Amino acid sequence: MPLISAAIDIPTSYETLNLTHIKISHHPLGSPSATPVVVITLNRPEKHNAFTPDMADSLTQAYQMFHVDSRVKVVVLTGAGRMFCAGMDLDIGFGDGEGRAVDFRDIGGRVTLAMHRCHKPTIVALQGSAVGVGMTMTLPAAVRICHEKSKYGFVFTRRGLTIESCASYFLPRLIGFSRAMHLISTGGVFPPLSKHFGDLFTGVLPDSAQVLPRALEIAQDMAENTSPLASSMSRALMWEGPTSPEEAHLLESRVFHHMIGQKDYKEGVNSFFEKRKPQFETDPRESSAPNYPWWLEANIALEPSVSKGSKL
Structure with a gap:
């Protein structure tokens, strides 16, 4: 599923890129x-990695590149300095609210959709505290690892704002409606082991310096031992699944049937019997199930406007 229609230039080395407010390693x-x-680091430590439109553009561009780069299998997202992300940079803000609402697209949503639509899974290493969009941008990730003594929260209602970054879709599905309602309604900030988060964080570590290494350990294991195609299709089945067990059975059966005929299945079985690491080489973009995407996609493109030079 293409993220954008234009061709994307892929660098030999991501470390040579100069992207505003993030660093790729x-x-x-x-x-x-x-x-x-590959590791994306939010790189505004002097501002506690506060979110900006430029950061959103850089993150979106990075995920679009990873989506089409067959060399990349897993993405790790972390932050520089003491905090993962202090939310939106309020010195910059969100604009003045002028113009038509139908023409507005929140910048956090652009990032989460790019992460969600990327065939490569993301592991988030929240080495420090995170609030607002610093939390919502992590919700499409496959894994979230965090620091036990840091604080996390969805503080939008305390700033006179509603949730964004597609959080109304992701958060209740991850932790349940009751917990999500409490977090959003109170706008409170809590330690990660608070019952309000449920199991949103699959790893909570006592030392902030342990968070990124643990995320990299998981990422390396996934890159070496899991099929990118099987991982991508499995995540899509969960996020974009049907509404009944019977529909799930039919959909899963069709996707499973497709997977049986792929090279990754044969490699997975052979590597098991030969007691070696698998060498999965199938590109998810080229070998996704024939019915993928199986859901009706909403059109998020902006309506075209008439240019000022038009003679109307």
């Missing part, structure tokens, strides 16, 4: 070309 660091695991 290979793992291991300094590898001359893209590695199966």
Whole structure:
């Protein structure tokens, strides 16, 4: 499923890119070309990595590149400095609210959709506190690891705002409606082991310095041992699944039937019997199930406007 219609230029090394307010690294660091695991670092430590339109543009561009780059298998997202992300940079703000609402697209939503639509899974290493869009941008990720003594929250109602970044879709599905209602309605900030988060964080570590290494450990294991195609199709089945067990059975059966005929299945079985690591090489963009996407996609493109030079 293409993210955009235009062709995307893929660099030999992501470490050579100069993207505003983020940094992309290979793992291991300094590898001359893209590695199966790449690391995005929110890189405004002097502002606690506060979110900006430029950061949104950079993150969106990065995920569009990862989506089409077969060398990349797993993405790790973290922050520089003490905080993961302090939310939106309120010195910049969201604009003045002028213009038509139908023409507005929230910048956090652009990032979460790029992450969600990327075939490559994301592991978020929240090495410090995060609030607002610093939390909502992580919701489409496959895994979230955080620091036990940091604080996290969805503070929108305390700023006179509603939730964004597609959080109304992701958050209740991740932790249940009751917990999501409490977090959003109170706008409270809590430690990660608070019952309000449920199991949103699958790893909570006592030392902030442990968070990124643990995320990289999981990412490396996924890159070495899981099929990118099987991972992508499985996540899509959960996020974009049908509404009844019977519909799920039919859909899963069709996708499963497709997977049986793929090289990754044969490689997975052979590597198991031969007691070796698998070498999965199937590109999800080229070998997705024939009925993918199986859901009706909403058109999020802006309506075209008439240019000022038109003679109407």
